[in-house]
Amino acid sequence: xxxxxxxxxxxxxxxxxxxQKRQLLEHFSALPQPDSLSNSLRMSLGLLHTQLxxxxxxxxxxLWQQIAQQRQRLAELNCSLLQLGDxxxxxxxxxxxxxxxxxxxxxxxxxxxxxxxxxxxxxxCSQAGLREAGxxxxxxxxxxxxxxxxxxxxxxxxxxxxxxxxxxxxLAVTGAGPDVYYPECNRQLQQDIMQAHCLxxxxxxxxxxxxxxxxxxxxxxxxxxxxxxxxxxxxxSGSLITARLALEQGRDVFAIPGSIHEPRKRGCHSLIRQxxxxxxxxxxxxxxxxxxxxxxVEMQQQRSGELQLGEVARKLLRKLEYDPLDxxxxxxxxxxxxxxxxxxxVELEMAGQVQRTLQGYVRNxx
Numbered sequence: 258x259x260x261x262x263x264x265x266x267x268x269x270x271x272x273x274x275x276x277q278k279r280q281l282l283e284h285f286s287a288l289p290q291p292d293s294l295s296n297s298l299r300m301s302l303g304l305l306h307t308q309l310x311x312x313x314x315x316x317x318x319x320l321w322q323q324i325a326q327q328r329q330r331l332a333e334l335n336c337s338l339l340q341l342g343d344x345x346x347x348x349x350x351x352x353x354x355x356x357x358x359x360x361x362x363x364x365x366x367x368x369x370x371x372x373x374x375x376x377x378x379x380x381x382c383s384q385a386g387l388r389e390a391g392x393x394x395x396x397x398x399x400x401x402x403x404x405x406x407x408x409x410x411x412x413x414x415x416x417x418x419x420x421x422x423x424x425x426x427x428l429a430v431t432g433a434g435p436d437v438y439y440p441e442c443n444r445q446l447q448q449d450i451m452q453a454h455c456l457x458x459x460x461x462x463x464x465x466x467x468x469x470x471x472x473x474x475x476x477x478x479x480x481x482x483x484x485x486x487x488x489x490x491x492x493x494s495g496s497l498i499t500a501r502l503a504l505e506q507g508r509d510v511f512a513i514p515g516s517i518h519e520p521r522k523r524g525c526h527s528l529i530r531q532x533x534x535x536x537x538x539x540x541x542x543x544x545x546x547x548x549x550x551x552x553x554v555e556m557q558q559q560r561s562g563e564l565q566l567g568e569v570a571r572k573l574l575r576k577l578e579y580d581p582l583d584x585x586x587x588x589x590x591x592x593x594x595x596x597x598x599x600x601x602x603v604e605l606e607m608a609g610q611v612q613r614t615l616q617g618y619v620r621n622x623x
Contacts (some may be wrong), residue, residue, distance in 0.1 A: 263288055263330075264338050265324045268359040269461065270312060278358045280343070281309070281527050290311060330462040334436055334451075336363040345369060353480040353506050357459040363435045367621060368428050368455035373481045374402035375503075377496040378412025378488035379521050386489040386521065387415045389513055393486060394419035394427075396539050400546075403428050405476060408447060408456075410440050412488045412496075417446060421454070428455040430477045432470035434462045439506065457481075472498050479503035484546070486511045486536065490524025497524050511536045511545065534601060569593060570601040574620070575609055581617035 266288060267278055272530055276534045312320045315434050331338065339360040347369045350356055362369065374397045376390055395417035398404045404420035407414040408429040420427035431439065435458045438444040450456050457477065460470065475498045485503040487510070489517050490496040500510050510533040515522030536542050576591050587602075588595055602618055605611035611618055 261328060261338065262324055264326055264340050264359065266312070266320065267340075268338065269320060269323055269327065270309070271320070275355065275358050277532065282341070282358065290552055325354065327461055331361075334363055334462060335433055336361055336462070337366055338362075348483055349373075349483070349512050350477065350480040353476060355476065357477060357601075359459060361435050361461065362455065362459045363451045363457075363471065364453065364455040365426070365621075366455070368403050368426060369481075370459075371403040371425055372401065372483055373405040373428060375405045375478050375482040375485040375499070376412065376491075377406060377475075377478065377485060377490060377499045378414035379490055379494055379496065380409050380411040380413075381521070382411040382415075382489050383519070383521060385515075386412055390415035390488045391419040392539065393488070393513075393542065395423065396542070397486075398423035398425045398427065400543070401425050403455075404482070405478055405525075406428065407431070407471075407478055407499075408439075408443055408450075410442055414443055416488075417450065421449060426454045428457060428481070430474050430481070431456060431458045432460070432474040433466040434458060434460045434464035436462045437465060442455045471495060475499040476502045476506075479506055482508060484509035484511060486513070486542070487525055487528060487533070488513050489515075489518055489521040490528075492523045492527065494524045497528070500528055509534065509545070512544065513537070524622055567604060569597050570604045573598065573601045574605060577605075577611060577618065577620040581619045583617040587618065 264617065267281060270278070273281070310542045312318045339362055341356055341358050342352060345366060346360070376391060376394050376397070378562060382390075394404050399421035403425045404416055404417050404427040406427070407430065408414070408417065408431050417427045417429060427450060429447065431447075432436075435451070435456055438447055448454065459473070460475065474497070475495065479499050479502045482503070483507060485500055487496050487500050503510050510528060512525040512528040512533045514525055514529060515535050517526070534545050536545070573587070573591055573593060576587070582590070584595065584598065587593070588598055588602045591598070593601065602611060610621055612621055
């Protein structure tokens with residue numbers, strides 16, 4: 258048994274709530290022996306003891322078969338399983354009142370370290386809303402924020418697509434297992450995000466979407482982000498749940514107004530009445546985010562100053578993208594002789610700027 262088995266055990270243990278899982282992890286850093294549970298601990302665990310002891314006592318318990326299946330599926334998906342308290346666990350998310358105990362992360366784990374900004378809105382949106390989501394999504398990503406949203410149809414999908422080809426990229430939070438395509442119309446978008454960006458879920462592979470999953474997904478979207486921009490939202494929109502959670506978590510909330518006759522803007526007008534910042538242009542948003550944007554520029558300059566790269570490595574880094582390229586493609590793209598190219602790639606790998614994959618070399622997000 259290794260660390261992943263232990264994480265999957267706590268994650269998949271049936272009949273246990275997230276709060277109870279946190280309680281178990283506080284008691285146990287590793288899986289205990291069934292006969293090591295003290296009487297006082299049994300009393301404090303209550304019904305949890307009846308769930309825990311059978312799974313610990315028998316290798317033939319159905320939970321262990323499920324763990325083996327999930328290990329294989331995670332390997333196939335190139336998916337990591339983070340646990341609350343891990344070094345890679347997003348620090349902002351850890352601060353919310355009800356952080357996920359476990360996170361399944363597919364794609365670029367380093368995206369979790371980037372400052373994030375969320376765009377959310379209606380599934381049944383207007384063409385104007387789609388344009389606004391795309392414009393603001395691209396602008397935020399170009400300012401250095403990873404664009405975070407919920408992979409829903411409409412506003413979410415438009416914001417994700419706008420950030421796909423930017424350096425900061427995009428992060429999707431889904432209300433189903435990471436291998437479940439929901440909605441089906443976003444299948445290709447989800448595949449693109451999982452391959453070159455980052456997808457996060459608190460649900461294990463194979464878990465189908467359920468209505469109750471989406472409000473809990475929304476707390477992750479707002480919890481990961483420094484702020485939330487609502488593009489369009491009706492009076493009963495799920496986007497308003499994200500905005501309310503963001504306010505409760507101490508995040509900034511922004512809303513784009515529209516016609517008083519447009520039902521899809523009524524949620525935005527309600528948020529503005531409650532104190533959300535009114536955003537009518539990209540300049541408005543940049544003004545509101547002036548402090549954060551300045552911080553971003555400073556951090557980028559610090560990162561650049563820390564890199565002591567040779568001339569060839571710097572030239573190569575400017576040409577590298579976030580899609581894998583093999584040596585032949587890189588040689589043709591840069592005009593750099595092969596031996597120099599290989600030396601520069603080693604230099605960039607050591608500097609943490611490039612990683613080697615089965616398909617070729619790819620630039621890191623940091």
